[in-house]
Amino acid sequence: MLDFAILGILTDGPMHGYELKRVLADSEHGFWTVSFGSLYPALRRLEKQGFVSVGTGGGSRRKVYQLTPEGKAYFQExxxxxxxxxxxxxxxxxxAFFRYLDPDSRIGVLERRRAHLTxxxxxxxxxxxxxxxxxxxxxxxxxxxxxxxxxxSTEADIAWLDELIENERAARRPRKPRRARGTTPEPNEI
Amino acid sequence: MLDFAILGILTDGPMHGYELKRVLADSEHGFWTVSFGSLYPALRRLEKQGFVSVGTGGGSRRKVYQLTPEGKAYFQExxxxxxxxxxxxxxxxxxAFFRYLDPDSRIGVLERRRAHLTxxxxxxxxxxxxxxxxxxxxxxxxxxxxxxxxxxSTEADIAWLDELIENERAARRPRKPRRARGTTPEPNEI
DNA sequence: TAAAGCATGTAAGAGGTTACATGATTGG
DNA sequence: CCAATCATGTAACCTCTTACATGCTTTA
Structure with missing residues (x-):
């Protein structure tokens, strides 16, 4: 879970531990005020697994973490x-990381969530x-x-999800205005 | 946390472990489907602390747990x-256990929650x-x-809390209809 | 130059989980 | 009598927290 959040944040670019903690605490990621005793071991773990690589940030004492291709793949999973x-x-x-998910998969995630709440x-x-x-x-x-x-509250959540799903569907059929009933269909639809 | 829930449920009367798990999973307590690997050690812990006492449930294999006076006091805390x-x-x-809290303290709990959300x-x-x-x-x-x-959602929660608080206050001044502005005040209010 | 904040880390432990093991009791 | 469910428990592990320790860097 924390690993997921870290990889997601590193997708935007390299960052060092202390900064990661601050970004995690932002509202963007749901105010997750994670402790150092949790963060640093997590970074070590991710490094051992080959999902991030460390570099020293320009001679200073900071360790800068960067996503590896394996890390990117794992994050996508x-x-x-x-x-x-x-x-x-x-x-x-x-x-929070939806922009990194390919549009085809987004609706699936939203609908699974909807089913769960329902x-x-x-x-x-x-x-x-x-x-x-x-x-x-x-x-x-x-x-x-x-x-x-x-x-x-759950009902409101479901209604909210429906909105998101509708938006997503609308984005997938760009500006193809709905044809009125009874008009000539496209040739390939016959 | 789990200890708190267990003590609260046992306030209604003695119960054995397996049943506790079922009751915890009820909607009354927020669908907390706790595992046995968590429940039984918790019961042992509570017993060691003297908050519950065990008795065999009529010769059967069931262990029936009962709240001790110390357990009751701890729960109230x-x-x-x-x-x-x-x-x-x-x-x-x-x-969920508000009925066991004395009415004087209820408003305090609700208002602390309200402040937190605000x-x-x-x-x-x-x-x-x-x-x-x-x-x-x-x-x-x-x-x-x-x-x-x-x-x-947080705004809705706050509004909901306000309702609860108002109800609680209304219960504390029973059937004392609000006097219209400008009418004679009570002698002790002068 | 001292304080405040930056930066990384370790140790102990709380509080759960899953998976496994075991045996009694009940219903079809 | 066999399966399902009741009932209790253990072992290994996971994730996160709190509290502690350390030392660098900036700024008033």
């Missing part, structure tokens, strides 16, 4: 590969109905408020 | 104590302005969409 343990963070990061919503609804039926002990108001807010 | 590493989950759990929102806005000013490299549309959606 992670961009497309569905899922991980921390779905939320993984999706946030993917979206099924979560369905589970929520089901579990609320179940709990309403077995009247033994109904939820208290706080729990109810929590679940309702969570469902409301 | 965690309900009030502000913050932890994972703010989101901590707040969700606190709300400052997060302010940071977001600031970092967006900053990035708009240093025109060097403006954010791409995906990143922008992400941040906007996040801010929108």
């Amino acid at each position: 992670m961009l497309e590969e569905p899922g991980s343990t921390d779905e939320e963070r993984a999706f946030t990061l993917k979206l 099924s979560r919503l369905a589970e929520s609804r089901k579990s609320m109905k179940d709990s309403a039926n077995r009247t033994k002990r109904r939820m208290d108001d706080y729990t109810l408020a929590l679940i309702n807010r969570s469902m409301q | 965690m309900l009030e104590e502000p913050g932890s590493t994972d703010e989101e989950r901590a707040f969700t759990l606190k709300l 400052s997060r929102l302010a940071e977001s806005r600031k970092s967006m302005k900053d990035s708009a000013n240093r025109t060097k490299r403006r954010m791409d549309d995906y990143t922008l969409a992400l941040i906007n959606r996040s801010m929108q």
Whole structure:
């Protein structure tokens, strides 16, 4: 996960550790204030795996990390590969690096996310109905408020994803205005 | 965190490990599908600390865990104590167990959460302005969409908290209808 | 020249996960 | 009686955190 974020940031160009920490903490990557005890070992790991190469930054003490071709390939894999343990963070990061993903794959990522949220919503609804039926002990108001807010938020997320998906589709059929019903079809469509 | 959830669930009555796992996975506690490799060591830990006591559940193989007075006290502490590493989950759990928190402390918890979200929102806005000013490299549309959606969701959360806070306040002044402006004040208000 | 901030790192440990192992109990 | 599910546990590992240690570089 952290590896993914590091590789993504290094795609824009070489950078040293301290700077990476700062960039990660920017809103662009979801305020991930990672600690040095996490960052430096991660960089070492990536170096050992051959995904980044280190160079000294012009005589100073800074170590500048640069993406290798293998690192680039690995990053591309992670961009497309569905899922991980921390779905939320993984999706946030993917979206932050969406410009590096080829347009054909973008819709797939968005739709997998949409499916995930939809099924979560369905589970929520089901579990609320179940709990309403077995009247033994109904939820208290706080729990109810929590679940309702969570469902409301998920619904908004889905609507937001739909927008993104629609935008993406619109970009894939550039300025081909929809033909009115009944007009002559293109020859190859007959 | 897991300890907190376990103690909270056991407040309702004794339960054995396997059942705890199921209850945790319910929507009431935010779908926390915890693994056995995490749950059983946690129970052992709580037992060693004297927060739960084990008893065999009627000759069967099940181990039934029960809250001790120390466990109850510790749980109450965690309900009030502000913050932890994972703010989101901590707040969700606190709300799920809000009925066990004395009404006087509830508003405090809600307002701390509100303050936290408000400052997060302010940071977001600031970092967006900053990035708009240093025109060097403006954010791409995906990143922008992400941040906007996040801010929108946080705003909704704050509004939702305001509702909860208002409800809580209303409950603390029971059926004392608001006096119209200009009417005689209570003697002790002069 | 001292303080503030830059820069890299290590050690210990918290708190989870997956995968594995084992055996009891229940239902078709 | 066999499969599914109940029930408990261990071992190895992963990822990240906190706290500590060290020394360089800029600036007031």
